[in-house]
Amino acid sequence: MSPREPRPLTVCAHCGQQKQCSRLILGKPVCGTCQLRFARTATTCPGCGGIKVLAFYDDHGRPACATCTGNKPRYACVRCGREDSPFGRRCGPCMLEQRAADLLTDPSGRIHPQLQPVFDTLMAGPRPQTTLYWFNRSTGPGILRAMAQGEIEITHAAFEAMASNKTVNYLRDFLVAVGVLPPFHAELERVTPWLNDILAGLPKDQADVLGRFARWHVLRRLRHQEQAGTATHGAISGARATIVATARFLTWLAAHDTNITTATQADLEQYAVEYRGRAPMVVAFLAWAGRTGLSSGIKLPTPAQQGQPEVTLADQDRWAQIELLLRDDTIRLYVRVAGLFTLLFAQPLARITRMRADQVTVNDDGHVTVTFDTVPIELPKSLALLVLAHLARRGQASYASSPDYWLFPGGIPGRHLVTENIRGQLVQRGIQPSTARMAAMFHLASEMPSAVLADILGRSPSNAGRWAALSAHDWSQYTAQRAASLTE
Numbered sequence: 001m002s003p004r005e006p007r008p009l010t011v012c013a014h015c016g017q018q019k020q021c022s023r024l025i026l027g028k029p030v031c032g033t034c035q036l037r038f039a040r041t042a043t044t045c046p047g048c049g050g051i052k053v054l055a056f057y058d059d060h061g062r063p064a065c066a067t068c069t070g071n072k073p074r075y076a077c078v079r080c081g082r083e084d085s086p087f088g089r090r091c092g093p094c095m096l097e098q099r100a101a102d103l104l105t106d107p108s109g110r111i112h113p114q115l116q117p118v119f120d121t122l123m124a125g126p127r128p129q130t131t132l133y134w135f136n137r138s139t140g141p142g143i144l145r146a147m148a149q150g151e152i153e154i155t156h157a158a159f160e161a162m163a164s165n166k167t168v169n170y171l172r173d174f175l176v177a178v179g180v181l182p183p184f185h186a187e188l189e190r191v192t193p194w195l196n197d198i199l200a201g202l203p204k205d206q207a208d209v210l211g212r213f214a215r216w217h218v219l220r221r222l223r224h225q226e227q228a229g230t231a232t233h234g235a236i237s238g239a240r241a242t243i244v245a246t247a248r249f250l251t252w253l254a255a256h257d258t259n260i261t262t263a264t265q266a267d268l269e270q271y272a273v274e275y276r277g278r279a280p281m282v283v284a285f286l287a288w289a290g291r292t293g294l295s296s297g298i299k300l301p302t303p304a305q306q307g308q309p310e311v312t313l314a315d316q317d318r319w320a321q322i323e324l325l326l327r328d329d330t331i332r333l334y335v336r337v338a339g340l341f342t343l344l345f346a347q348p349l350a351r352i353t354r355m356r357a358d359q360v361t362v363n364d365d366g367h368v369t370v371t372f373d374t375v376p377i378e379l380p381k382s383l384a385l386l387v388l389a390h391l392a393r394r395g396q397a398s399y400a401s402s403p404d405y406w407l408f409p410g411g412i413p414g415r416h417l418v419t420e421n422i423r424g425q426l427v428q429r430g431i432q433p434s435t436a437r438m439a440a441m442f443h444l445a446s447e448m449p450s451a452v453l454a455d456i457l458g459r460s461p462s463n464a465g466r467w468a469a470l471s472a473h474d475w476s477q478y479t480a481q482r483a484a485s486l487t488e
């Protein structure tokens with residue numbers, strides 16, 4: 001029958017309405033809507049044991065699948081034959097595979113090599129129908145298609161050029177989570193537009209100087225800190241404060257009929273007298289201006305040279321804090337683990353929050369080691385138990401966020417926790433992370449040779465050597481396992 005000819009109306013055996021019923025289910029005519037609903041009810045076939053749509057009677061009068069009853073397999077995926085996940089003429093997985101491949105194909109007809117992890121992640125998702133729904137409803141897939149076609153670059157810069165909205169941000173997080181884009185730092189990203197606003201409010205000559213200083217010195221330094229994992233909230237606020245102080249200083253110079261090139265040492269001393277509090281914040285700018293030949297080399301007197309590292313937390317207090325974190329169940333588990341990494345191994349919080357789960361190893365003999373840099377350090381038993389409990393309890397992130405990646409996953413897909421989250425909770429319990437870290441460093445320096453210490457601390461050996469010298473120990477023999485005795 002041609003589809004154009006109106007079919008006679010029949011009573012649908014399922015819904016009872018007068019409809020065009022072109023199919024039979026279990027020998028009775030049903031309408032198109034009921035037939036679609038029935039196609040999603042695959043269950044175990046008594047004949048073959050497969051998960052099938054049982055629309056026919058077998059010789060024993062039982063509902064059975066098409067194959068077992070000699071019928072045409074009209075509920076089967078035309079590509080792979082499965083009947084348990086219908087999505088039009090194909091099954092969900094086959095449809096998803098085709099749609100994802102279409103979406104991510106580059107002009108040469110293959111999946112864009114950079115986007116292969118996206119394809120793999122989409123295919124590994126638990127429910128193809130959900131992903132197919134996303135394909136149809138979101139504008140995100142359109143961006144992916146344009147990236148595959150080479151119309152949009154696969155870079156953070158491309159995302160920055162787009163209007164920031166939930167879809168764009170989600171897609172960006174997703175690409176970071178699957179490793180297509182390198183990690184990025186949202187707070188850091190916001191510094192550039194903020195700087196541009198400040199520059200727009202300054203006269204051109206001041207904006208030029210401040211813009212160069214900010215981009216070539218302040219922001220560059222932040223990027224380095226980002227790579228080292230130390231671009232904390234504090235570091236970013238400090239950078240902003242430096243930029244604001246410099247802008248004010250340039251305005252002050254202009255108000256005194258001078259600028260950074262013509263200013264004299266006397267001008268600078270006057271500024272230091274008028275603005276005692278602000279003056280130290282332009283030291284970096286003055287040093288930069290001197291180095292780049294922009295100024296005549298005028299300088300503020302530098303603050304007193306830093307002396308030896310100062311340890312203010314007595315060892316006894318440090319052990320009390322370690323005890324607190326080991327025993328107190330009212331403190332969140334991840335805060336206890338992170339705090340103990342600081343108190344026992346002198347790890348900065350910024351580095352702890354960026355740890356990956358695979359830095360923790362459970363060995364065959366049941367011992368747990370953590371590799372902060374390259375040397376695996378065996379954890380004391382009580383801490384090992386906390387770490388294992390934390391690993392077991394870590395939130396199960398959505399499939400798009402590589403759930404196993406971060407040791408301390410944050411609330412946003414693909415991101416780790418922010419340091420302030422942990423810092424705030426430690427401070428509430430009377431633990432100052434930076435002081436605690438100093439104390440731990442001092443202790444470790446007395447326990448370890450400087451090379452191992454340098455590895456744990458991620459610092460240059462000479463710096464670690466300074467610590468070792470300070471604690472009056474220098475070790476020639478050491479095994480990393482020594483750390484195991486710390487709290488046993």
Ligand SMILES: [Zn+2]
Nearest residue numbers: 012015031034
């Ligand atoms: Zn019906």
Ligand SMILES: [Zn+2]
Nearest residue numbers: 045048065068
């Ligand atoms: Zn069957």
Ligand SMILES: [Zn+2]
Nearest residue numbers: 077080091094
């Ligand atoms: Zn299929």
